[in-house]
Amino acid sequence: MRIAVIGFGGVGKAFLELVHDKREVLEAEGINPVINYIVRSQGGIYNPQGIDIGDLLTFLKENQDITTYPQGGSKDISFERIMEEGDVDVVIEMTPTNLETAEPGLGFIRRSLEKGIHVVTANKGPILLAYKELYELAKNNGVQLGIGCTTGGALPSINSGVIDMAGSNITSIEGVLNGTTNFILEEMADKKIEYLEALKKAQDLGIAERDPSLDVEGWDTATKLLILTNVLMQEDKTLDDVDVQGIQSMTLADIEESLKYGKRYKLIGRSSLEDGQLKISVHPELVGPDNIFYNVNGKNKAVRYTSDTLGDLTIIGGASGVTPAAASILRDLINIHRGYSYIR
């Protein structure tokens, strides 16, 4: 399996480490992973025989710039080279998310699929803005589009909705879909600290980003919820259709009031039919010990599907972090190799 990695941040490096550490597991699956491209915006590495991952990981301990890597590193390597050579089976697309234009990821995914190359992506933008188009493109070109990492990383939310709910009609989707806000709310309650202090701690730990607005204002939750809703409930909604409220106005006083009643705040996204109308919302909600989301702790996430024939299904897990996110990419890769189809 010849692989191109596009975008190379923390998850990209964790992915290389996983491919290196999991060689035996992959061999048992019949997969011989050959990574022949790593492409960043300012150049990359190309080795038609496959990059020596162990050697590259050693190099990366001392060096930041992959374009200086002796075996094939160059400022001239770009996505275009992949299109010219056409020598990969799967493109792993991990460029930064842009929720307005979806670029540059959208173009990379589109062109890869058009060329008959499978794509696994961690990028929410293109899936939020152009899933239907990309689905049809993959279908018409006989290739797969793995999007498991776009709706909660290691939490198998999309995959479960597609595979485990097969044959049933999903009537509602609810979830605690953002680990950062879950961590902040828990810190406020556990340490009795104000929002800004908990946010700072999350930032210091690398859990929240320097600009945390996508997470704390609820847009990350809204994006994941929309992808789940559009894919699993065959809708075509946009962020404008979501009633979004984040956690940035929560105070320690709010939290302390909730604790008096033995409850916890969780940022919950919900798509459900009310009087035949689909309502999509993201709000902080109070949950007590009898609520299924009460124990979604720390950096974990959860999703709950309601269906006509298979009952309710709640999935809790998917620890945040670069390794679980990379493991989620690897999971899609393995399942594509096994022949499981995300696109039918």
Add this chain to the structure above:
Amino acid sequence: MRIAVIGFGGVGKAFLELVHDKREVLEAEGINPVINYIVRSQGGIYNPQGIDIGDLLTFLKENQDITTYPQGGSKDISFERIMEEGDVDVVIEMTPTNLETAEPGLGFIRRSLEKGIHVVTANKGPILLAYKELYELAKNNGVQLGIGCTTGGALPSINSGVIDMAGSNITSIEGVLNGTTNFILEEMADKKIEYLEALKKAQDLGIAERDPSLDVEGWDTATKLLILTNVLMQEDKTLDDVDVQGIQSMTLADIEESLKYGKRYKLIGRSSLEDGQLKISVHPELVGPDNIFYNVNGKNKAVRYTSDTLGDLTIIGGASGVTPAAASILRDLINIHRGYSYIR
């Protein structure tokens, strides 16, 4: 897709109803279900053109004995006829479970696979006693063996372990795997009644069987746990390897004591490595509000996997009952049609 249904109890009837009600969903999947056999121990129905499900369901409202069904019913229809004609793509095996010999299901599954026919089964016996043999048989004959219904019905436990944990190493499996005991323990706590009274209520509601020993003594939990353990942790354990304690000795006093501390009893099965040794046990355990199994209520079930790279994954759901069980069979059928492989 030509289907033979072997064994025809409550789940079998619910399966027919589902196939009938879900015709549009199945068509959208590209599946045209043609049920040409329904076989019971005392005869059955054979119609090479496909049984008219709607007509048969109407017939069943007034009649018990399918061998008197005018379009193909006969006391002479048996599994042998399927082997002679060879005119099915999938055998759905739902004969009664026998945990000692696994027959007659084991023979039916074995012979179907040998003949190159996919099998979906709800029968724990053959999977408990002969999974490795059946797996190899399926593999060598290029067919699939769907066993999703054997470890919790609608709860996607096996499937999640295979698909959602792909590429990771499962290091422990824990679960509330039996809906009947879960219901009884909850009834005792909610209604403040003794074990025998709660059991009787479960029996009256059709949740517990007349002979409830498999459920209440923990053997059903042990069986499901063993199947999960052997399939997902590549073990080869038997019931002799499981330390089993059921709920039959639980008293209302025990339950009331637990409620004082805000806790609940759950019958928990657990396979985990302790000092490099795999320990497999089934015990009633006290869980508090901070335990992930605290909210596994009523007839629901749950399983939790711990892994090296994908973190923990907890799946809660899978309401007990004939429709969810039938929907779980249908799910395996759809996923086999989609090309997802349970056997690789």
